[in-house]
Amino acid sequence: MSSPYEDFDLYTYFVELVKQIPEGKVASYLEIAKALGDPVAAVSCAYMQSELREAQNVPLHRVVRASGELGGYKTIEEVRGDTARLRDEGLTVRSGKVKFVDSHRFTDFETEYPLEKMKGEQEKLSERVSMDDDFDEDLIGAVDVSYDGRKGYAAFSYAEDDEYISRNRSMDANFPYIPGFLFYREYRFIKQLARNFGGTLLIDGNGLIHPRFFGLASATGVFLNKATIGVAKSLLLGRVKHNWVLYRDRKIGYVLNRNTIISPGHRISVDSSVDFMIGKYNHVYPEILKIAHNSTVKLRREQTKILEAS
């Protein structure tokens, strides 16, 4: 295993934290996120709560917004159910909002702060990224994942002769989307599909453009020893000057067009990734990434149709 945390199940960790909240008390998404190790994950906690709504014996209703309002993308019926549960436990709830005092807030979580450890891991792993050019300019593949709740549908596509080939894979994600932690969510899918690919991999996301200079494209490149380039559709961080993406005095990427931002993953430099992408795709979003994306959407639609019928 290349990373001790690459298979880390944050949904399970979230559940274990929620189980620590005693009857009659509540915790906010922000408090849970802090216990996970990074306040940026607050919104992701609301998503996890929503995606875990079917879970049994987990007091998910005890997680509310800091304001006391019931969040987590609930339906009207779910708000009713949670209101009744909270009232049963002795709390006052009026129009979807818990009226509570400080003594009702649970903050004393027992935790190892996994996200903090992962940030440390990313910083360490970033030292293993190579910026020395060692990439195939002709054989290009692409990967992407789409989702229905926790269920992820992945595709790996590449061009052979004059046709596109795609392979798929679907499984549950064990990590939510958290900005700066995409690799813990999507790398598992990519690994399953592209492990044996010999070409250069385009990845829907960033490489060097990352708070710790170790985005999904960097992780994929380092772990699978492949040349990778991150191709994002929006800017995660940094400022743009003459199309170059600058961050902490470093040139980390390039804006190919309004919706295409590239950064090196592994085995390629910033300048070479720009030269290569402009030479190959001429400032246009790479078709192979669209092929991979469309394949994930098609698979998801087919599968959700089948799942609904059964």
Added chain:
DNA sequence: GCGACAG
């Protein structure tokens, strides 16, 4: 009101 964050 601030800040704004890949997928």
Added chain:
DNA sequence: ATCTTGTCGC
């Protein structure tokens, strides 16, 4: 990322 019909433009 996802929710979603028709509609505008090439």
